[in-house]
Amino acid sequence: ERHAGCSCITASVDDIHFEHTIGVGKVVNIIAKVNRAFTSSMEVGILVTCEDLYTDRQWKVCHAFATFVARRTEAGKVQLKQVIAHTQMEQMEYSLAAERRRMRLIHAEIITDLLSSSTAQLGECQEYQDADGKRRFQEAIARKKIRLDRKYIISCKQTEVPLSVPWDPSNQMYLSYNNVSALKLMDNRNNWVLASEKNKVTNVCISVQGIAHWIFQHFAQL
Numbered sequence: 001e002r003h004a005g006c007s008c009i010t011a012s013v014d015d016i017h018f019e020h021t022i023g024v025g026k027v028v029n030i031i032a033k034v035n036r037a038f039t040s041s042m043e044v045g046i047l048v049t050c051e052d053l054y055t056d057r058q059w060k061v062c063h064a065f066a067t068f069v070a071r072r073t074e075a076g077k078v079q080l081k082q083v084i085a086h087t088q089m090e091q092m093e094y095s096l097a098a099e100r101r102r103m104r105l106i107h108a109e110i111i112t113d114l115l116s117s118s119t120a121q122l123g124e125c126q127e128y129q130d131a132d133g134k135r136r137f138q139e140a141i142a143r144k145k146i147r148l149d150r151k152y153i154i155s156c157k158q159t160e161v162p163l164s165v166p167w168d169p170s171n172q173m174y175l176s177y178n179n180v181s182a183l184k185l186m187d188n189r190n191n192w193v194l195a196s197e198k199n200k201v202t203n204v205c206i207s208v209q210g211i212a213h214w215i216f217q218h219f220a221q222l
């Protein structure tokens with residue numbers, strides 16, 4: 001709200017993973033920072049650390065991301081002022097914030113997609129009490145896949161090459177979720193056709209033009 005200069009509403013909070021417990025008597029430090037402002041929404045990174053005052057030891061407890069939206073005024077949607085990223089770390093968070101936002105906004109779409117593709121993979125291995133149990137099981141699988149994708153993106157090392165972002169030095173540490181999800185989408189398709197095979201290297205192709213085009217386009221950037 002300090003950044004926005006007006007009242008804001010919590011739109012979403014990403015997955016929260018606790019890496020350590022906090023014992024009684026320890027000091028908890030919470031640092032929250034606006035990573036990036038978009039139009040009326042902004043991503044806030046929240047870092048929780050724990051401190052033992054007797055030993056001076058500090059450790060990370062969790063790192064979460066929340067999105068806050070400036071409340072509409074009578075004039076309509078609020079245009080937030082931009083965040084200026086100064087340090088290399090701030091620039092990295094600034095870039096990654098756009099990618100995380102994209103993941104948030106397509107979350108529902110991904111769940112639907114994973115649900116339809118995971119139905120085929122489940123096979124006969126699970127027995128369900130009822131249809132609701134099966135649906136909850138499938139949703140849990142879909143959520144787990146999304147969590148793993150997020151973990152992968154967050155753990156991306158600076159030296160790893162970004163995949164789908166227009167090449168620009170400021171995007172060096174930018175990893176695209178789109179490539180990961182497109183590859184998974186491709187992997188789930190069953191209409192792959194063997195194109196050639198030589199020295200145990202198999203080339204396969206697929207006739208979904210839109211996706212293939214997308215992949216080639218982005219591979220071309222590497």
Ligand SMILES: CC(=O)SCCNC(=O)CCNC(=O)[C@H](O)C(C)(C)COP(=O)(O)OP(=O)(O)OC[C@H]1O[C@@H](n2cnc3c(N)ncnc32)[C@H](O)[C@@H]1OP(=O)(O)O
Binds near residue numbers: 012069
């Ligand atoms: C204690 C608590 O805080 S409890 C939580 C209380 N929070 C609530 O009750 C939120 C209820 N939801 C809402 O009021 C609305 O859905 C809002 C404010 C989140 C979105 O408002 P809408 O009128 O749909 O606005 P609109 O579609 O224009 O989206 C506004 C912005 O929110 C962003 N947004 C919308 N949904 C989400 C989401 N789930 N996650 C992240 N950002 C989102 C949009 O991307 C957009 O960003 P931009 O302006 O920077 O491009």
